[in-house]
Amino acid sequence: MRFRKTGAAVAAALALAVSATACGSDSGSDDTITIGIKFDQPGLGLKTPDGAYEGFDVDVATYVAKELGYEAGDIEWKQSPSPERENLLSRGDVDMIAATYSITDERKEKVSFAGPYLIAHQDLLIRSDETAITDASDLNDKNLCSVGGSTSAQNVKNELAPDAELQEFDTYSKCLDGLSKGTVDALTTDDAILAGYAAQDNYEGQFKLAGLSLSDENYGIGLKKGDTEMQEKVNAALEKMIEDGSWKEAVDKHFGPAGYDPGEAPEITEKS
Structure with a gap:
C-alpha cells in the first residue's frame, strides 16, 4: 500500500511539473x-x-x-x-x-x-541641382528607383510613368546610393520617407523633394x-x-x- 501511495504521489508530482512547464511556456509567449x-x-x-x-x-x-x-x-x-x-x-x-x-x-x-x-503622399527625391523633373510625366525617359513590393513602384509601372526605366531594390538605402552616385535620376516613395533621407547629416544639401503629391x-x-x-x-x-x-x-x-x-x-x- 505504501508503494502504491508513493507511486501515485510521484505520478501526481510529474503531472504537476508537466502542467507547470506547459503553463510557463504559454505565459512566456505572452511576455513579449x-x-x-x-x-x-x-x-x-x-x-x-x-x-x-x-x-x-x-x-x-x-x-x-x-x-x-x-x-x-x-x-x-x-x-x-x-x-x-x-x-x-x-x-x-x-x-x-x-x-x-x-x-x-x-x-x-x-x-x-x-x-x-x-x-503620406508619393513624391520624388531628386538631386539638388535637378531642374528637368517637375512633373510625373518627366520621368518617362529617366532612370527611376523604388523598392519592390511598394505601392510607389506599382504606381510608377501602372500609371505615373510606364515608360520610365525602373530599378527595384529591397531597401530604399540602395536607391539612395544610386541617386547619390548618379546612376538613377530620382527615388520615388512617400514624402514622409523621403524627408527623413533628405534630412540626414551625411546628405546635407545633396537632395530635395520635387514637391509632387502623386498619391495618398x-x-x-x-x-x-x-x-x-x-x-x-x-x-x-x-x-x-x-x-x-x-x-x-x-x-x-x-x-x-x-x-x-x-x-x-x-x-x-x-x-x-
Missing part, C-alpha cells in the same frame, strides 16, 4: 510582442549603430504595445522589408507591422489593418488576416495616442527637423 518595422528609414524606422530603434513608426508601435500591456523592453523588433510584410504576418513571424505600410484593397485580401495613423498613402498597422479582436485593440490605442497629444509629439520629434508637415491625424477607418 514581435513588431515589424523598417530598419533603414530615418525619421520612421531606423536601427541605429548602437542597436537602438527610433522613428515615428517605432514610437507609434511602442505606444500601441504599451496599451496592449507590453513595456518597451518586452518588444522584439523585426526587420520587415516591403516585399516580405504579408509573408511575415501570414507565417506568424510578427504580431503586427508598423513599417510605412500603405493600406490598399489588394493587401487587405491578405492581411487586416488597423488605422490609418498617418497619411494611408499608413496602417498590419495584422494577421481576420484578427478583429487585435484590430479593435490597436485602433483604440491609436485613438488614445491621438487624443492625449502623444501622436503630435511624435510628429514634431521625428518630422520637425526635416521640415515635413504630415497635417492632422487621420480618422481611424479600418474597422471590422
Whole structure:
C-alpha cells in the first residue's frame, strides 16, 4: 500500500511539473510582442549603430504595445522589408507591422489593418541641382528607383510613368546610393520617407523633394488576416495616442527637423 501511495504521489508530482512547464511556456509567449518595422528609414524606422530603434513608426508601435500591456523592453523588433510584410504576418513571424505600410484593397485580401495613423503622399527625391523633373510625366525617359513590393513602384509601372526605366531594390538605402552616385535620376516613395533621407547629416544639401503629391498613402498597422479582436485593440490605442497629444509629439520629434508637415491625424477607418 505504501508503494502504491508513493507511486501515485510521484505520478501526481510529474503531472504537476508537466502542467507547470506547459503553463510557463504559454505565459512566456505572452511576455513579449514581435513588431515589424523598417530598419533603414530615418525619421520612421531606423536601427541605429548602437542597436537602438527610433522613428515615428517605432514610437507609434511602442505606444500601441504599451496599451496592449507590453513595456518597451518586452518588444522584439523585426526587420520587415516591403516585399516580405504579408509573408511575415501570414507565417506568424510578427504580431503586427508598423513599417510605412500603405493600406490598399489588394493587401487587405491578405492581411487586416488597423488605422490609418498617418497619411503620406508619393513624391520624388531628386538631386539638388535637378531642374528637368517637375512633373510625373518627366520621368518617362529617366532612370527611376523604388523598392519592390511598394505601392510607389506599382504606381510608377501602372500609371505615373510606364515608360520610365525602373530599378527595384529591397531597401530604399540602395536607391539612395544610386541617386547619390548618379546612376538613377530620382527615388520615388512617400514624402514622409523621403524627408527623413533628405534630412540626414551625411546628405546635407545633396537632395530635395520635387514637391509632387502623386498619391495618398494611408499608413496602417498590419495584422494577421481576420484578427478583429487585435484590430479593435490597436485602433483604440491609436485613438488614445491621438487624443492625449502623444501622436503630435511624435510628429514634431521625428518630422520637425526635416521640415515635413504630415497635417492632422487621420480618422481611424479600418474597422471590422
